[in-house]
Amino acid sequence: MNRPMFSESELLPISALQHLAFCERQWALIHLENAWDENLLTTEGRILHKRADTPGVESRPGLRIARGLRLRNLRLGLVGRADVVEFHRVTRSDGPRRGPPEPEVESGIQLDGVEGLWRPFPVEYKRGRPKRESWDKVQLCAQALCLEEMLGISLNSGALFYGKTRRRLEVHFDVMLRQQTEALTERLQMLNRLRETPRPEYRKRCDNCSLYSICMPKATTSGISVQAYLAGAIRTALETPQGQ
Numbered sequence: 001m002n003r004p005m006f007s008e009s010e011l012l013p014i015s016a017l018q019h020l021a022f023c024e025r026q027w028a029l030i031h032l033e034n035a036w037d038e039n040l041l042t043t044e045g046r047i048l049h050k051r052a053d054t055p056g057v058e059s060r061p062g063l064r065i066a067r068g069l070r071l072r073n074l075r076l077g078l079v080g081r082a083d084v085v086e087f088h089r090v091t092r093s094d095g096p097r098r099g100p101p102e103p104e105v106e107s108g109i110q111l112d113g114v115e116g117l118w119r120p121f122p123v124e125y126k127r128g129r130p131k132r133e134s135w136d137k138v139q140l141c142a143q144a145l146c147l148e149e150m151l152g153i154s155l156n157s158g159a160l161f162y163g164k165t166r167r168r169l170e171v172h173f174d175v176m177l178r179q180q181t182e183a184l185t186e187r188l189q190m191l192n193r194l195r196e197t198p199r200p201e202y203r204k205r206c207d208n209c210s211l212y213s214i215c216m217p218k219a220t221t222s223g224i225s226v227q228a229y230l231a232g233a234i235r236t237a238l239e240t241p242q243g244q
Helices: 015-022 024-031 040-052 135-151 175-194 204-208 226-239
Strands: 056-060 063-073 078-089 109-111 114-126 157-162 167-172
Touching: 015 024, 015 135, 015 175, 024 175, 063 135, 078 135, 114 135, 135 157, 135 167, 135 175
Parallel strands: 114 157
Antiparallel strands: 056 063, 063 078, 078 114, 109 114, 157 167
């Protein structure tokens, strides 16, 4: 069964998938309640992305590098920008070819004003180190799914560049990762329709979250929203006589 296509106004940011995979409450605080706070980790990440995704195109022999490329997928309802999409020139061996035809991605795509065929390769920049969890891989896979819909091809792999190690981690877009990405996208769309912020639940990863002081995961609260909490605090302040 095919999914209905989303309109441009219904598209949700690709970056929300990483937030959602990390913590559904964090996603809700950022994307439903517009809550945000900086710490050292988020500042370093913002600076790294600013350097990486400044829009522009760079040319090297056999390689074209597009930065800040706008992405979208109307089937999944996603929109965003890629830090970097590399386009590698496809080279073919001379002579007759044996065996089955090459997969569609090997044929590459045409770029305006450039000869030859080119294979896209998305690269996402992250400030830290590779993770055991698949949060970053899901975000990269979502970018690949956008490129596939936009360009009409299939992508085999991309890469995550980590600022701490200064190295790339190649990511293969296998069936399992694709299914995980699409399932998380479905949950993103469902939670966005519900517009509810989950209750706080403390986990060790909370200690490094920039929203720790806003989320208050160790507090024994009823899970009220940040907006409701602030409204109550303001109301109490207004009702309290001066000098008390």
